[in-house]
């Protein structure tokens with residue numbers, strides 16, 4: 616039970632990827648059990664093995680497409696069985712979609728980004744809530760983006776989804792507060808963080824990662840892009856009881872970008 620989240624049980628979606636991996640490692644290190652889900656089953660299994668090598672019995676892995684309601688129901692059941700309950704839901708899975716101006720956008724791209732980035736969060740909150748409510752102290756952490764608070768040309772679908780996540784988070788927070796359930800819900804808004812989601816920007820820079828990252832860092836007052844742990848530390852705080860009076864809030868992890 617030791618650690619900042621000792622005794623807690625977390626489900627993290629999109630956990631095979633950059634930010635999800637970092638969150639999973641940090642929460643396990645701080646005493647939580649973690650269920651890792653992703654469409655990339657081999658990826659989450661490998662991560663669970665690595666975590667269990669250091670923290671035996673802490674991690675579980677399941678295949679999960681977050682756009683599929685039946686899979687949500689089944690994955691939550693499996694997570695509750697595996698961990699003995701569920702107290703933290705981290706809606707992290709997300710995609711960037713096509714980097715195109717709105718006239719070139721397609722309904723197919725728009726709907727795909729909505730499904731993965733927003734519909735998933737509605738499904739996750741809906742099906743996890745009964746378990747979070749009975750956990751005694753539940754926390755939902757939705758991964759939005761600075762792109763949910765400020766727009767950029769060529770990112771219409773992504774901007775729209777991340778803004779929806781920001782507002783939906785507040786609805787859930789208020790419902791849970793009004794219900795007296797002791798479940799909190801907050802959103803995190805990272806700027807560019809070094810993960811594979813930045814690959815399209817690297818491609819635009821002719822495949823040169825260093826050049827791409829330097830270009831992305833130009834608009835950031837701290838003059839660098841972020842590391843996955845910069846976000847994971849915020850997740851750790853929101854997952855822990857240290858944030859017990861914090862709900863319906865947004866956390867910018869952006870090197871000062873939106874302070875300008």
Ligand SMILES: NC(=O)c1ccc[n+]([C@@H]2O[C@H](COP(=O)([O-])OP(=O)(O)OC[C@H]3O[C@@H](n4cnc5c(N)ncnc54)[C@H](O)[C@@H]3O)[C@@H](O)[C@H]2O)c1
Nearest residue numbers: 629631632633634654680681708709760807808810811812
């Ligand atoms: N890295 C950044 O610069 C950045 C900035 C702001 C917000 N974010 C957000 O952070 C979250 C994590 O992104 P990341 O940077 O780790 O990206 P990533 O591409 O490294 O990881 C995303 C993970 O989501 C999984 N995934 C994709 N579609 C899925 C689906 N339908 N069902 C289940 N899993 C699915 C992928 O397999 C992958 O493992 C996303 O919501 C993203 O929008 C990232």
